[in-house]
Amino acid sequence: MATLWTRGIQVCRALPRLCTAPSVQRRTSVRLMSTEKDNLLVDVDSKTGVATMQMNRPPVNSLNLEFLTSISIALEKLENEKCRGLILTSDVPKIFCAGLDILEMYQPDVERLQVFWRSLQDVWLRLYGSKMATIAAINGHSPAGGCLLATCCDYRIMAPNYTIGLNETQLGIVAPFWFRDTMCGVIGHRETEHALTLGIMYSTEEALNIKLVDKVVPQDKVIPAAQEKMKQYLKIPEVARQLSKDLMRRETVEKLRLRREDDVAAFKNFAVRESVQKSLGMYLEMLKKKSQQKK
Numbered sequence: 701m702a703t704l705w706t707r708g709i710q711v712c713r714a715l716p717r718l719c720t721a722p723s724v725q726r727r728t729s730v731r732l733m734s735t736e737k738d739n740l741l742v743d744v745d746s747k748t749g750v751a752t753m754q755m756n757r758p759p760v761n762s763l764n765l766e767f768l769t770s771i772s773i774a775l776e777k778l779e780n781e782k783c784r785g786l787i788l789t790s791d792v793p794k795i796f797c798a799g800l801d802i803l804e805m806y807q808p809d810v811e812r813l814q815v816f817w818r819s820l821q822d823v824w825l826r827l828y829g830s831k832m833a834t835i836a837a838i839n840g841h842s843p844a845g846g847c848l849l850a851t852c853c854d855y856r857i858m859a860p861n862y863t864i865g866l867n868e869t870q871l872g873i874v875a876p877f878w879f880r881d882t883m884c885g886v887i888g889h890r891e892t893e894h895a896l897t898l899g900i901m902y903s904t905e906e907a908l909n910i911k912l913v914d915k916v917v918p919q920d921k922v923i924p925a926a927q928e929k930m931k932q933y934l935k936i937p938e939v940a941r942q943l944s945k946d947l948m949r950r951e952t953v954e955k956l957r958l959r960r961e962d963d964v965a966a967f968k969n970f971a972v973r974e975s976v977q978k979s980l981g982m983y984l985e986m987l988k989k990k991s992q993q994k995k
């Protein structure tokens with residue numbers, strides 16, 4: 701296993717300049733260190749060119765601005781390093797990713813809110829539009845933005861007894877068009893309409909039935925299964941595989957590229973609505989109560 705150490709990613713609170721370019725030193729294996737502790741662990745196998753990216757932002761890998769920025773920078777570096785494959789997974793037990801950090805959207809600083817949304821767009825553009833073969837090794841719950849990350853990948857392998865889905869409407873918010881398009885590309889229009897309007901969180905087994913995930917394996921086999929599937933992708937001539945993926949995804953990618961700022965404005969205007977803030981406040985309260993009951 702070869703390691704590429706990326707150090708010194710500094711995420712500045714000052715806006716709009718978010719971060720300095722990380723310095724990269726080639727060593728025997730790759731570790732991309734994030735700003736907030738080691739919340740993103742990236743190892744690259746130098747023989748296969750396959751990177752494994754583990755999200756590690758306890759308690760639930762929620763995607764705040766800094767975390768999204770780290771993911772975006774890491775994806776850019778892997779692409780620049782000409783990595784051939786990416787396995788996206790979690791280092792947090794029982795959670796793949798809890799989606800967007802709701803605290804970014806609740807009682808927000810409006811300028812930060814917009815930078816936050818752009819950083820999510822960046823991650824989506826890089827992951828959905830990646831030249832790498834991408835596999836989500838879903839080893840925990842995966843609501844909303846977590847489901848988005850998984851559906852951006854080319855293939856999904858999930859462990860039993862978790863949940864996945866775009867549950868936004870249950871929070872009183874709306875998944876934007878590029879979340880919808882991503883899900884449509886995986887499960888089709890009718891099932892996406894059903895899923896989005898009801899905010900359905902599918903069990904692993906249900907997700908397999910509607911092909912939201914491709915394969916279910918026991919928890920300890922999720923990453924090995926992803927590594928095995930990756931071999932199949934890597935056997936395909938690289939350019940043919942990449943161009944085929946591009947053919948399938950380019951229009952969807954371009955749609956957001958062309959509408960980025962309109963999308964930021966729509967998000968901001970929607971998020972600051974009183975009714976939306978009220979819904980988010982109630983949802984956070986519900987999460988807090990549930991969490992306290994466990995303690």
Ligand SMILES: CCCCC/C=C\CCCC/C=C/C(=O)SCCNC(=O)CCNC(=O)[C@H](O)C(C)(C)COP(=O)(O)OP(=O)(O)OC[C@H]1O[C@@H](n2cnc3c(N)ncnc32)[C@H](O)[C@@H]1OP(=O)(O)O
Pocket residue numbers: 759760762794795797798799800801802803841843844845846867868871873874875876966967970971984987988989990991992994
């Ligand atoms: C028409 C124009 C449209 C334009 C766009 C408009 C709107 C924008 C849409 C934006 C799209 C949004 C996408 C999202 O991703 S929203 C986030 C949705 N996520 C969720 O609903 C997940 C909520 N969390 C859970 O269901 C559970 O936490 C869990 C992931 C299943 C894990 O359960 P468990 O292990 O039992 O952990 P706890 O519930 O006890 O949680 C531990 C602590 O973490 C806090 N938490 C959980 N999730 C989040 C989150 N997403 N953000 C921030 N914080 C989170 C939870 O409150 C606990 O905190 P505490 O211990 O301090 O109380």
